[in-house]
């Protein structure tokens with residue numbers, strides 16, 4: 616772990632904030648193609664992770680940020696982020712949920728609201744963090760930002776045969792930051808027997824309610840090379 620003081624997890628951003636944000640940033644970025652770990656690839660001359668942490672730190676509710684970095688890069692990531700915001704950096708794991716669990720483990724028990732945010736959604740705006748946190752503060756166990764699905768969605772067999780058309784009015788594309796009452800997120804991770812692709816999925820398996828709030832086009836996940844081009848353009852549209 617690397618914090619403002621090694622072993623000290625109180626690296627505080629805004630003492631009046633009531634939210635800790637966990638930022639998994641330890642992925643390889645295989646779908647982006649060969650190169651550095653995805654969170655360290657450049658967008659407009661700065662690593663995706665720097666963009667993500669800058670916007671996270673701009674949300675007034677955020678008291679603490681914990682980043683899960685590739686294990687070999689913990690010290691380098693701490694040095695990279697220190698000029699941007701006070702952060703604690705831990706070693707991530709083999710899967711995204713392992714990285715989230717490693718970061719969650721250092722969030723102090725007196726912080727009641729935890730948001731989990733992908734470094735890859737590096738342009739998610741501060742007001743999205745506030746919207747998600749406000750919904751948790753208002754009483755929800757788990758809150759996810761979501762957008763309507765714009766394409767027609769087909770269910771397809773392994774051989775390519777179309778089995779049917781799904782009613783897209785009930786579908787949503789889900790983003791991060793996802794917000795949780797801290798004990799609920801901890802219980803969901805403790806109970807998770809299988810891999811989950813998002814943290815809300817683990818909460819759903821506990822049988823606890825998850826609610827949606829409107830997402831943001833700026834919270835797109837940089838996954839494939841085209842997404843980097845889209846993110847570069849989105850930067851020019853930020854207000």
Ligand SMILES: Nc1ccn([C@@H]2O[C@H](COP(=O)(O)OP(=O)(O)OP(=O)(O)O)[C@@H](O)[C@H]2O)c(=O)n1
Pocket residue numbers: 638639640641642643644645646647653654683707708709710711712714715733734735736836837838
């Ligand atoms: N073992 C892992 C895998 C992913 N992540 C993080 O989880 C977020 C969402 O994951 P994704 O976009 O799928 O990133 P990668 O796993 O790096 O992408 P790919 O599957 O293309 O390798 C990213 O910020 C990524 O760094 C992580 O912290 N630890």
Ligand SMILES: C[C@](O)(CO)[C@H](O)COP(=O)(O)O
Pocket residue numbers: 711733789790791812813814836838
């Ligand atoms: C957490 C997430 O970003 C929500 O959409 C998504 O599930 C991550 O999925 P990935 O397959 O790890 O990119």
